[in-house]
Amino acid sequence: MSKAMEAKNVEIRFGGQVVLQGFSLSLEPGEKALLTGPSGCGKSTVLRCFLGFVVPDAGSVSIEGAELTADTVWRLRQHVAYVGQEPDLGAGTAAQAVERPFHYRANAGLRRNLDRIPELFERFHLGQDLLHKDVGSLSGGEKQRIALVSAILLDRKIFLLDEVTSALDKVSKQAVADYFRERDDAAALIVAHDPEVFSFVRRVVELPCHTRTRDTA
Amino acid sequence: MNEIVDIGAWELAAAYLLLAFPFAIILWYRVPMLGETVTSLIRMTVQLLLVGLYLQVIFRLNILWLNAAWLVVMVVVADVSIVRSCGLRFRQIAWPVFLALTAGTAIPLTLFTGLILRRTNLLDAQYAIPIGGMILGNCLRADIVGIRTFYESIRPTEKAFLQSLAEGASLPEAIRPYVRKATQAALAPTVATMATIGLVSLPGMMTGVILGGASPATAIKYQIAIMISIFSGTAITVALGIRLTTRSSFTAYGTLDPTTFRDRPKK
Numbered sequence: 493m494s495k496a497m498e499a500k501n502v503e504i505r506f507g508g509q510v511v512l513q514g515f516s517l518s519l520e521p522g523e524k525a526l527l528t529g530p531s532g533c534g535k536s537t538v539l540r541c542f543l544g545f546v547v548p549d550a551g552s553v554s555i556e557g558a559e560l561t562a563d564t565v566w567r568l569r570q571h572v573a574y575v576g577q578e579p580d581l582g583a584g585t586a587a588q589a590v591e592r593p594f595h596y597r598a599n600a601g602l603r604r605n606l607d608r609i610p611e612l613f614e615r616f617h618l619g620q621d622l623l624h625k626d627v628g629s630l631s632g633g634e635k636q637r638i639a640l641v642s643a644i645l646l647d648r649k650i651f652l653l654d655e656v657t658s659a660l661d662k663v664s665k666q667a668v669a670d671y672f673r674e675r676d677d678a679a680a681l682i683v684a685h686d687p688e689v690f691s692f693v694r695r696v697v698e699l700p701c702h703t704r705t706r707d708t709a
Numbered sequence: 710m711n712e713i714v715d716i717g718a719w720e721l722a723a724a725y726l727l728l729a730f731p732f733a734i735i736l737w738y739r740v741p742m743l744g745e746t747v748t749s750l751i752r753m754t755v756q757l758l759l760v761g762l763y764l765q766v767i768f769r770l771n772i773l774w775l776n777a778a779w780l781v782v783m784v785v786v787a788d789v790s791i792v793r794s795c796g797l798r799f800r801q802i803a804w805p806v807f808l809a810l811t812a813g814t815a816i817p818l819t820l821f822t823g824l825i826l827r828r829t830n831l832l833d834a835q836y837a838i839p840i841g842g843m844i845l846g847n848c849l850r851a852d853i854v855g856i857r858t859f860y861e862s863i864r865p866t867e868k869a870f871l872q873s874l875a876e877g878a879s880l881p882e883a884i885r886p887y888v889r890k891a892t893q894a895a896l897a898p899t900v901a902t903m904a905t906i907g908l909v910s911l912p913g914m915m916t917g918v919i920l921g922g923a924s925p926a927t928a929i930k931y932q933i934a935i936m937i938s939i940f941s942g943t944a945i946t947v948a949l950g951i952r953l954t955t956r957s958s959f960t961a962y963g964t965l966d967p968t969t970f971r972d973r974p975k976k
Contacts, residue, residue: 543875544962562961570877580869582886598877646876 494557496521496650496679497542497572502551504537511537515551517681517697521649524672524680526687529699535683536577538699539652542681543574555650570598573648577655579639581627586634589627590642605645612641616667632659640668651680657689665689713920768834776832780841784810787849791950795857796971797958805953806852813848813946814841817938825934843914843935844942847899851943852950855895859951860958860970863887867965880955880963888951895947899940906936 498518504511511534519525527535540546541553544565553560555568581589587609594603613620616637627635636659643651651672657665666689672680673692682690716724728750735743767779788807792799818841822828826836863870863884873883906912911919914935918928958969 543871545871545874545964547960547962565962566879569875572875574872574875576868576872578868580866580872582869592873593876593878596873596876596878596882598879642876 493521495519496556498554500552502548504546505549519679519681521679522676524693525695525697526690526693527681527683527697527699528687530701533699533701535699536654539654539683542652543569543572571648572650572652573643573646574652575639575643575656577658579635581635586625586627586638587623589638593642593646599646602647605647608645612644617664633664636660649678651678653680653682655683712922771834773832776834776837779838783842783845787845791849791852794853797969798971801957801969802954806950809946809950809953810848812949813942814845816945817844817942821934821938844938847939848942848946851895851947855891855947856950858894859887859891862890874963880959884955891951892947896943899943903936
Protein backbone atom coordinates (compact mmCIF):
# COMPACT_ATOMS: atom_id res chain seq x y z
CA MET A 493 0.00 0.00 0.00
CA SER A 494 1.43 3.39 -0.99
CA LYS A 495 2.20 6.06 1.57
CA ALA A 496 -0.41 8.70 2.20
CA MET A 497 2.14 11.45 1.68
CA GLU A 498 5.86 11.66 1.25
CA ALA A 499 8.55 14.33 0.89
CA LYS A 500 12.02 13.32 -0.27
CA ASN A 501 15.04 15.59 0.21
CA VAL A 502 12.96 18.69 -0.34
CA GLU A 503 14.76 21.99 -0.66
CA ILE A 504 12.92 25.30 -0.81
CA ARG A 505 14.38 28.77 -1.20
CA PHE A 506 12.67 32.12 -1.09
CA GLY A 507 14.58 35.01 -2.61
CA GLY A 508 17.84 33.10 -2.37
CA GLN A 509 17.29 32.23 1.30
CA VAL A 510 17.05 28.55 2.16
CA VAL A 511 13.86 27.77 4.06
CA LEU A 512 13.99 23.99 3.86
CA GLN A 513 16.91 21.78 3.04
CA GLY A 514 17.09 18.02 2.76
CA PHE A 515 13.64 17.65 4.31
CA SER A 516 12.15 14.17 4.18
CA LEU A 517 8.94 12.87 5.69
CA SER A 518 6.46 10.11 5.01
CA LEU A 519 3.07 9.28 6.50
CA GLU A 520 1.30 5.95 6.21
CA PRO A 521 -2.45 5.93 5.54
CA GLY A 522 -4.27 6.80 8.76
CA GLU A 523 -1.07 7.95 10.47
CA LYS A 524 -0.91 11.28 12.30
CA ALA A 525 2.17 13.42 12.87
CA LEU A 526 2.83 16.72 14.58
CA LEU A 527 5.11 19.13 12.78
CA THR A 528 6.84 21.35 15.30
CA GLY A 529 9.64 23.88 15.32
CA PRO A 530 10.41 27.52 15.95
CA SER A 531 8.32 30.20 14.26
CA GLY A 532 9.37 30.94 10.69
CA CYS A 533 11.21 27.66 10.19
CA GLY A 534 8.93 26.58 7.36
CA LYS A 535 6.15 24.50 8.93
CA SER A 536 3.41 26.16 6.89
CA THR A 537 5.67 25.96 3.84
CA VAL A 538 5.82 22.18 4.24
CA LEU A 539 2.03 22.00 4.27
CA ARG A 540 1.80 24.31 1.24
CA CYS A 541 4.32 22.11 -0.50
CA PHE A 542 1.97 19.11 -0.27
CA LEU A 543 -0.70 21.21 -2.03
CA GLY A 544 1.58 22.42 -4.82
CA PHE A 545 1.36 26.04 -3.62
CA VAL A 546 5.11 25.99 -3.07
CA VAL A 547 7.17 24.04 -5.58
CA PRO A 548 10.41 22.51 -4.23
CA ASP A 549 13.66 23.75 -5.76
CA ALA A 550 15.00 20.23 -5.25
CA GLY A 551 13.57 16.90 -4.12
CA SER A 552 10.06 15.56 -4.62
CA VAL A 553 6.65 15.42 -2.97
CA SER A 554 4.15 12.59 -3.40
CA ILE A 555 0.53 12.06 -2.48
CA GLU A 556 -0.75 8.48 -2.27
CA GLY A 557 2.23 7.25 -4.23
CA ALA A 558 1.99 9.73 -7.11
CA GLU A 559 4.56 12.48 -7.46
CA LEU A 560 3.13 15.98 -7.28
CA THR A 561 3.85 17.70 -10.61
CA ALA A 562 2.16 20.38 -12.70
CA ASP A 563 0.26 17.60 -14.45
CA THR A 564 -0.82 15.63 -11.37
CA VAL A 565 -1.41 18.44 -8.89
CA TRP A 566 -5.03 19.10 -9.93
CA ARG A 567 -5.97 15.46 -9.34
CA LEU A 568 -3.87 14.98 -6.21
CA ARG A 569 -5.27 18.08 -4.48
CA GLN A 570 -8.58 16.25 -4.47
CA HIS A 571 -7.08 13.74 -2.02
CA VAL A 572 -6.01 16.38 0.50
CA ALA A 573 -8.01 18.58 2.88
CA TYR A 574 -6.30 21.76 4.08
CA VAL A 575 -7.34 24.01 6.94
CA GLY A 576 -5.34 27.16 7.59
CA GLN A 577 -4.76 29.11 10.76
CA GLU A 578 -6.88 32.11 9.82
CA PRO A 579 -9.24 30.74 7.21
CA ASP A 580 -10.63 33.22 4.71
CA LEU A 581 -14.20 32.05 4.18
CA GLY A 582 -14.86 34.60 1.44
CA ALA A 583 -18.13 36.54 1.39
CA GLY A 584 -21.68 35.53 2.29
CA THR A 585 -23.16 33.41 5.04
CA ALA A 586 -21.48 30.54 6.88
CA ALA A 587 -23.78 28.11 5.04
CA GLN A 588 -22.61 29.50 1.70
CA ALA A 589 -18.99 29.18 2.81
CA VAL A 590 -19.46 25.51 3.74
CA GLU A 591 -21.34 24.77 0.52
CA ARG A 592 -18.98 26.65 -1.82
CA PRO A 593 -16.56 23.74 -2.51
CA PHE A 594 -19.48 21.57 -3.57
CA HIS A 595 -20.12 23.81 -6.56
CA TYR A 596 -16.77 22.73 -8.01
CA ARG A 597 -17.00 19.98 -10.57
CA ALA A 598 -14.51 17.83 -8.64
CA ASN A 599 -16.85 17.71 -5.63
CA ALA A 600 -20.17 17.51 -7.46
CA GLY A 601 -20.69 13.90 -6.37
CA LEU A 602 -20.24 14.76 -2.69
CA ARG A 603 -23.20 17.08 -2.21
CA ARG A 604 -24.99 14.50 -0.08
CA ASN A 605 -22.31 15.07 2.55
CA LEU A 606 -23.89 18.46 3.26
CA ASP A 607 -26.55 16.52 5.20
CA ARG A 608 -23.88 16.02 7.86
CA ILE A 609 -23.56 19.75 8.60
CA PRO A 610 -25.87 19.71 11.68
CA GLU A 611 -24.05 16.71 13.15
CA LEU A 612 -20.59 18.24 12.65
CA PHE A 613 -21.69 21.66 13.91
CA GLU A 614 -22.91 20.01 17.08
CA ARG A 615 -19.75 18.00 17.43
CA PHE A 616 -17.56 21.12 17.23
CA HIS A 617 -19.84 23.16 19.51
CA LEU A 618 -21.12 25.44 16.78
CA GLY A 619 -24.70 26.69 17.04
CA GLN A 620 -26.90 25.88 14.05
CA ASP A 621 -27.91 29.56 13.92
CA LEU A 622 -24.37 30.42 12.81
CA LEU A 623 -25.16 28.99 9.39
CA HIS A 624 -27.26 32.04 8.60
CA LYS A 625 -24.73 34.56 9.87
CA ASP A 626 -22.43 36.56 7.65
CA VAL A 627 -18.88 35.19 7.80
CA GLY A 628 -17.62 38.71 8.53
CA SER A 629 -19.39 38.64 11.88
CA LEU A 630 -17.89 35.31 12.99
CA SER A 631 -15.13 35.04 15.56
CA GLY A 632 -11.73 33.54 14.68
CA GLY A 633 -12.58 30.32 16.50
CA GLU A 634 -15.92 29.97 14.72
CA LYS A 635 -14.23 30.51 11.36
CA GLN A 636 -11.62 27.85 12.18
CA ARG A 637 -14.26 25.28 13.08
CA ILE A 638 -16.44 26.12 10.06
CA ALA A 639 -13.41 25.71 7.79
CA LEU A 640 -12.75 22.39 9.49
CA VAL A 641 -16.34 21.23 8.93
CA SER A 642 -16.05 22.23 5.27
CA ALA A 643 -12.81 20.25 4.92
CA ILE A 644 -14.27 17.18 6.65
CA LEU A 645 -17.31 17.19 4.37
CA LEU A 646 -14.99 16.83 1.35
CA ASP A 647 -14.38 13.22 2.43
CA ARG A 648 -10.62 13.24 2.02
CA LYS A 649 -8.17 10.85 3.59
CA ILE A 650 -5.28 13.26 4.13
CA PHE A 651 -5.54 16.34 6.32
CA LEU A 652 -3.10 19.23 6.50
CA LEU A 653 -3.94 21.23 9.60
CA ASP A 654 -2.15 24.53 10.17
CA GLU A 655 -2.78 25.84 13.70
CA VAL A 656 -6.44 24.88 13.46
CA THR A 657 -7.00 25.15 17.21
CA SER A 658 -5.12 28.41 17.82
CA ALA A 659 -8.28 30.47 18.40
CA LEU A 660 -10.35 27.79 20.15
CA ASP A 661 -11.31 27.40 23.79
CA LYS A 662 -10.31 24.28 25.71
CA VAL A 663 -13.56 22.41 25.07
CA SER A 664 -13.51 23.06 21.32
CA LYS A 665 -9.82 22.14 21.09
CA GLN A 666 -10.63 18.82 22.73
CA ALA A 667 -13.52 18.27 20.31
CA VAL A 668 -11.16 18.77 17.35
CA ALA A 669 -8.52 16.49 18.87
CA ASP A 670 -11.12 13.79 19.63
CA TYR A 671 -12.39 13.90 16.07
CA PHE A 672 -8.98 13.23 14.58
CA ARG A 673 -8.13 10.59 17.18
CA GLU A 674 -11.21 8.65 16.04
CA ARG A 675 -10.42 9.03 12.33
CA ASP A 676 -8.30 5.89 11.89
CA ASP A 677 -8.82 6.09 8.13
CA ALA A 678 -7.32 9.56 7.72
CA ALA A 679 -3.68 10.64 7.79
CA ALA A 680 -2.96 14.08 9.20
CA LEU A 681 0.06 16.36 9.30
CA ILE A 682 -0.62 18.80 12.07
CA VAL A 683 1.14 22.09 12.80
CA ALA A 684 0.31 23.21 16.33
CA HIS A 685 1.87 25.56 18.81
CA ASP A 686 -0.08 23.79 21.54
CA PRO A 687 0.89 20.16 20.79
CA GLU A 688 -0.55 18.94 24.12
CA VAL A 689 -4.00 19.26 22.50
CA PHE A 690 -3.01 16.47 20.14
CA SER A 691 -1.42 14.33 22.87
CA PHE A 692 -2.69 11.17 21.19
CA VAL A 693 -0.31 11.78 18.28
CA ARG A 694 2.78 9.74 18.99
CA ARG A 695 4.89 10.96 16.14
CA VAL A 696 6.53 14.36 16.32
CA VAL A 697 8.60 15.79 13.49
CA GLU A 698 10.88 18.60 14.63
CA LEU A 699 11.73 21.12 11.95
CA PRO A 700 14.93 23.02 12.76
CA CYS A 701 15.61 26.31 11.05
CA HIS A 702 17.78 26.29 7.91
CA THR A 703 19.42 23.00 8.80
CA ARG A 704 19.55 19.67 7.12
CA THR A 705 16.64 17.72 8.62
CA ARG A 706 15.53 14.17 8.14
CA ASP A 707 12.57 12.46 9.74
CA THR A 708 13.66 9.08 10.97
CA ALA A 709 10.45 7.88 12.57
CA MET B 710 -28.85 69.35 -44.35
CA ASN B 711 -25.91 71.72 -44.89
CA GLU B 712 -22.32 70.57 -45.40
CA ILE B 713 -20.08 71.05 -42.39
CA VAL B 714 -18.33 74.47 -42.12
CA ASP B 715 -14.54 74.10 -42.26
CA ILE B 716 -12.40 75.87 -39.64
CA GLY B 717 -9.65 78.09 -41.01
CA ALA B 718 -6.19 78.40 -39.44
CA TRP B 719 -6.92 81.82 -37.89
CA GLU B 720 -10.29 80.67 -36.63
CA LEU B 721 -8.67 77.62 -35.03
CA ALA B 722 -6.09 79.88 -33.42
CA ALA B 723 -8.98 81.87 -32.00
CA ALA B 724 -10.17 78.73 -30.23
CA TYR B 725 -7.03 78.91 -28.11
CA LEU B 726 -8.34 82.21 -26.69
CA LEU B 727 -10.73 80.10 -24.65
CA LEU B 728 -7.67 78.86 -22.74
CA ALA B 729 -7.57 82.25 -21.01
CA PHE B 730 -10.24 81.00 -18.59
CA PRO B 731 -8.56 77.78 -17.34
CA PHE B 732 -5.14 79.47 -17.24
CA ALA B 733 -6.55 82.39 -15.26
CA ILE B 734 -8.12 79.94 -12.78
CA ILE B 735 -4.90 77.89 -12.51
CA LEU B 736 -2.77 80.98 -11.96
CA TRP B 737 -5.20 82.68 -9.59
CA TYR B 738 -5.53 79.67 -7.28
CA ARG B 739 -1.95 78.58 -7.93
CA VAL B 740 -3.15 75.11 -8.92
CA PRO B 741 0.06 73.09 -9.31
CA MET B 742 -0.60 71.90 -12.86
CA LEU B 743 0.50 74.73 -15.10
CA GLY B 744 3.45 72.89 -16.64
CA GLU B 745 1.44 69.71 -17.05
CA THR B 746 -1.38 71.64 -18.75
CA VAL B 747 0.95 73.39 -21.20
CA THR B 748 2.64 70.09 -22.06
CA SER B 749 -0.71 68.39 -22.58
CA LEU B 750 -1.96 71.19 -24.82
CA ILE B 751 1.17 71.09 -26.96
CA ARG B 752 0.99 67.31 -27.18
CA MET B 753 -2.70 67.41 -28.12
CA THR B 754 -2.08 69.97 -30.85
CA VAL B 755 0.95 68.24 -32.35
CA GLN B 756 -0.52 64.74 -32.10
CA LEU B 757 -3.84 65.73 -33.69
CA LEU B 758 -2.15 67.72 -36.46
CA LEU B 759 0.06 64.76 -37.32
CA VAL B 760 -2.80 62.26 -37.10
CA GLY B 761 -4.95 64.62 -39.19
CA LEU B 762 -2.30 64.79 -41.89
CA TYR B 763 -1.83 61.03 -41.84
CA LEU B 764 -5.56 60.35 -41.92
CA GLN B 765 -5.94 62.74 -44.88
CA VAL B 766 -3.56 60.49 -46.79
CA ILE B 767 -5.23 57.30 -45.59
CA PHE B 768 -8.70 58.58 -46.49
CA ARG B 769 -7.53 59.73 -49.93
CA LEU B 770 -5.79 56.46 -50.75
CA ASN B 771 -8.38 54.24 -48.96
CA ILE B 772 -6.28 51.09 -49.43
CA LEU B 773 -7.48 48.07 -47.49
CA TRP B 774 -4.11 47.00 -46.08
CA LEU B 775 -3.20 50.58 -45.10
CA ASN B 776 -6.49 51.01 -43.25
CA ALA B 777 -5.93 47.67 -41.48
CA ALA B 778 -2.35 48.68 -40.62
CA TRP B 779 -3.61 51.92 -39.08
CA LEU B 780 -6.06 49.99 -36.91
CA VAL B 781 -3.28 47.60 -35.86
CA VAL B 782 -1.09 50.56 -34.87
CA MET B 783 -3.94 51.90 -32.73
CA VAL B 784 -4.37 48.48 -31.10
CA VAL B 785 -0.62 48.30 -30.32
CA VAL B 786 -0.64 51.77 -28.73
CA ALA B 787 -3.71 50.81 -26.66
CA ASP B 788 -2.03 47.52 -25.70
CA VAL B 789 1.08 49.27 -24.34
CA SER B 790 -1.07 51.76 -22.47
CA ILE B 791 -3.12 49.00 -20.79
CA VAL B 792 -0.09 46.95 -19.70
CA ARG B 793 1.56 50.06 -18.22
CA SER B 794 -1.60 51.17 -16.44
CA CYS B 795 -2.19 47.77 -14.88
CA GLY B 796 1.29 47.49 -13.34
CA LEU B 797 1.93 44.17 -15.06
CA ARG B 798 5.00 42.89 -16.85
CA PHE B 799 4.98 43.66 -20.55
CA ARG B 800 6.59 40.37 -21.56
CA GLN B 801 3.86 38.26 -19.96
CA ILE B 802 0.77 40.30 -20.65
CA ALA B 803 1.24 42.29 -23.87
CA TRP B 804 0.43 39.53 -26.34
CA PRO B 805 -2.76 38.28 -24.63
CA VAL B 806 -4.01 41.86 -24.24
CA PHE B 807 -3.23 42.54 -27.91
CA LEU B 808 -5.33 39.52 -28.92
CA ALA B 809 -8.17 40.58 -26.61
CA LEU B 810 -8.15 44.13 -27.97
CA THR B 811 -8.06 42.91 -31.56
CA ALA B 812 -11.05 40.61 -30.99
CA GLY B 813 -12.96 43.24 -29.00
CA THR B 814 -12.50 45.76 -31.81
CA ALA B 815 -12.61 43.59 -34.93
CA ILE B 816 -15.76 41.59 -34.14
CA PRO B 817 -18.15 44.53 -33.53
CA LEU B 818 -16.45 46.63 -36.23
CA THR B 819 -16.90 43.92 -38.83
CA LEU B 820 -20.56 43.50 -37.88
CA PHE B 821 -21.08 47.27 -37.88
CA THR B 822 -19.62 47.90 -41.32
CA GLY B 823 -20.79 44.65 -42.90
CA LEU B 824 -24.14 43.86 -41.31
CA ILE B 825 -25.44 47.30 -40.29
CA LEU B 826 -23.90 49.62 -42.91
CA ARG B 827 -23.86 46.92 -45.62
CA ARG B 828 -20.44 48.01 -46.90
CA THR B 829 -18.78 45.58 -49.28
CA ASN B 830 -15.40 46.92 -48.21
CA LEU B 831 -15.40 46.19 -44.47
CA LEU B 832 -12.33 48.35 -43.94
CA ASP B 833 -13.53 51.42 -45.85
CA ALA B 834 -11.54 54.25 -44.24
CA GLN B 835 -14.52 56.59 -43.86
CA TYR B 836 -16.29 54.10 -41.58
CA ALA B 837 -13.74 51.62 -40.29
CA ILE B 838 -11.29 54.14 -38.85
CA PRO B 839 -13.64 56.38 -36.84
CA ILE B 840 -15.91 53.52 -35.73
CA GLY B 841 -12.93 51.24 -35.00
CA GLY B 842 -11.31 54.05 -33.05
CA MET B 843 -14.40 54.60 -30.92
CA ILE B 844 -14.77 50.91 -30.15
CA LEU B 845 -11.05 50.53 -29.44
CA GLY B 846 -10.99 53.58 -27.17
CA ASN B 847 -13.72 52.07 -25.05
CA CYS B 848 -12.04 48.65 -25.10
CA LEU B 849 -8.88 50.34 -23.80
CA ARG B 850 -10.75 51.89 -20.87
CA ALA B 851 -12.64 48.68 -20.11
CA ASP B 852 -9.47 46.55 -20.22
CA ILE B 853 -7.62 48.88 -17.86
CA VAL B 854 -10.49 48.74 -15.36
CA GLY B 855 -11.21 45.04 -15.84
CA ILE B 856 -7.68 43.63 -15.86
CA ARG B 857 -6.52 45.90 -13.07
CA THR B 858 -9.56 45.03 -10.92
CA PHE B 859 -9.00 41.33 -11.53
CA TYR B 860 -5.36 41.31 -10.40
CA GLU B 861 -5.80 43.88 -7.65
CA SER B 862 -8.66 41.91 -6.11
CA ILE B 863 -6.97 38.53 -6.31
CA ARG B 864 -3.65 39.61 -4.75
CA PRO B 865 -4.86 40.68 -1.31
CA THR B 866 -7.21 37.68 -1.06
CA GLU B 867 -4.74 35.13 -2.32
CA LYS B 868 -5.37 33.01 0.77
CA ALA B 869 -9.05 32.57 -0.16
CA PHE B 870 -8.05 31.88 -3.75
CA LEU B 871 -5.57 29.17 -2.71
CA GLN B 872 -8.16 27.71 -0.36
CA SER B 873 -10.50 27.21 -3.30
CA LEU B 874 -7.72 25.40 -5.18
CA ALA B 875 -7.13 23.23 -2.11
CA GLU B 876 -10.85 22.43 -2.07
CA GLY B 877 -10.62 21.02 -5.58
CA ALA B 878 -11.45 24.01 -7.78
CA SER B 879 -10.02 24.12 -11.28
CA LEU B 880 -8.31 27.38 -12.23
CA PRO B 881 -11.37 28.72 -14.12
CA GLU B 882 -13.54 27.85 -11.11
CA ALA B 883 -11.15 29.46 -8.64
CA ILE B 884 -10.87 32.73 -10.58
CA ARG B 885 -14.59 32.99 -11.40
CA PRO B 886 -15.52 35.31 -8.47
CA TYR B 887 -12.68 37.65 -9.44
CA VAL B 888 -13.63 37.57 -13.13
CA ARG B 889 -17.21 38.40 -12.15
CA LYS B 890 -16.10 41.38 -10.08
CA ALA B 891 -13.71 42.65 -12.77
CA THR B 892 -16.26 42.28 -15.55
CA GLN B 893 -18.84 44.20 -13.55
CA ALA B 894 -16.36 47.02 -12.86
CA ALA B 895 -15.37 47.20 -16.54
CA LEU B 896 -18.88 47.14 -17.99
CA ALA B 897 -20.56 49.37 -15.42
CA PRO B 898 -19.53 52.71 -17.05
CA THR B 899 -20.91 51.67 -20.45
CA VAL B 900 -24.12 50.39 -18.87
CA ALA B 901 -24.49 53.68 -16.96
CA THR B 902 -23.78 55.68 -20.12
CA MET B 903 -26.43 53.76 -22.05
CA ALA B 904 -28.97 54.55 -19.33
CA THR B 905 -28.43 58.32 -19.49
CA ILE B 906 -27.28 58.87 -23.05
CA GLY B 907 -28.98 61.77 -24.78
CA LEU B 908 -30.33 63.14 -21.50
CA VAL B 909 -27.11 64.42 -19.94
CA SER B 910 -25.19 65.28 -23.11
CA LEU B 911 -25.21 64.60 -26.81
CA PRO B 912 -22.82 61.73 -27.45
CA GLY B 913 -19.72 62.15 -29.62
CA MET B 914 -20.72 60.10 -32.60
CA MET B 915 -24.18 61.62 -32.82
CA THR B 916 -22.66 65.08 -32.69
CA GLY B 917 -20.16 64.14 -35.40
CA VAL B 918 -22.84 62.74 -37.71
CA ILE B 919 -25.00 65.85 -37.25
CA LEU B 920 -22.03 68.15 -37.88
CA GLY B 921 -21.25 66.06 -40.97
CA GLY B 922 -24.57 67.14 -42.41
CA ALA B 923 -26.84 64.17 -41.63
CA SER B 924 -30.26 64.46 -40.02
CA PRO B 925 -30.69 63.86 -36.27
CA ALA B 926 -32.74 60.75 -37.13
CA THR B 927 -29.74 59.25 -38.95
CA ALA B 928 -27.41 60.39 -36.16
CA ILE B 929 -29.52 58.59 -33.52
CA LYS B 930 -29.44 55.34 -35.49
CA TYR B 931 -25.65 55.58 -35.72
CA GLN B 932 -25.45 56.32 -32.03
CA ILE B 933 -27.58 53.33 -31.06
CA ALA B 934 -25.51 51.05 -33.26
CA ILE B 935 -22.20 52.36 -31.91
CA MET B 936 -23.31 52.05 -28.28
CA ILE B 937 -24.28 48.41 -28.82
CA SER B 938 -20.98 47.83 -30.65
CA ILE B 939 -19.02 49.43 -27.83
CA PHE B 940 -20.84 47.38 -25.21
CA SER B 941 -20.27 44.21 -27.17
CA GLY B 942 -16.61 45.04 -27.80
CA THR B 943 -15.88 45.87 -24.16
CA ALA B 944 -17.51 42.64 -22.98
CA ILE B 945 -15.48 40.59 -25.48
CA THR B 946 -12.17 42.29 -24.75
CA VAL B 947 -12.50 42.16 -20.95
CA ALA B 948 -13.55 38.52 -20.83
CA LEU B 949 -10.83 37.52 -23.29
CA GLY B 950 -8.23 39.84 -21.73
CA ILE B 951 -8.61 38.27 -18.32
CA ARG B 952 -8.87 34.71 -19.62
CA LEU B 953 -5.86 34.99 -21.94
CA THR B 954 -3.63 36.77 -19.42
CA THR B 955 -4.24 34.05 -16.85
CA ARG B 956 -2.39 31.65 -19.13
CA SER B 957 0.84 33.51 -18.46
CA SER B 958 0.12 35.08 -15.07
CA PHE B 959 -0.59 31.81 -13.23
CA THR B 960 1.84 28.95 -12.79
CA ALA B 961 1.12 25.45 -14.03
CA TYR B 962 0.19 24.66 -10.40
CA GLY B 963 -2.54 27.31 -10.48
CA THR B 964 -0.84 29.82 -8.20
CA LEU B 965 -0.44 33.48 -9.11
CA ASP B 966 2.98 34.03 -10.69
CA PRO B 967 4.58 36.83 -8.63
CA THR B 968 6.76 37.88 -11.58
CA THR B 969 3.59 39.04 -13.36
CA PHE B 970 3.61 42.20 -11.26
CA ARG B 971 6.16 44.93 -11.84
CA ASP B 972 6.28 45.79 -8.15
CA ARG B 973 6.99 42.31 -6.80
CA PRO B 974 10.48 40.82 -6.76
CA LYS B 975 11.10 37.57 -8.52
CA LYS B 976 11.37 34.44 -6.38
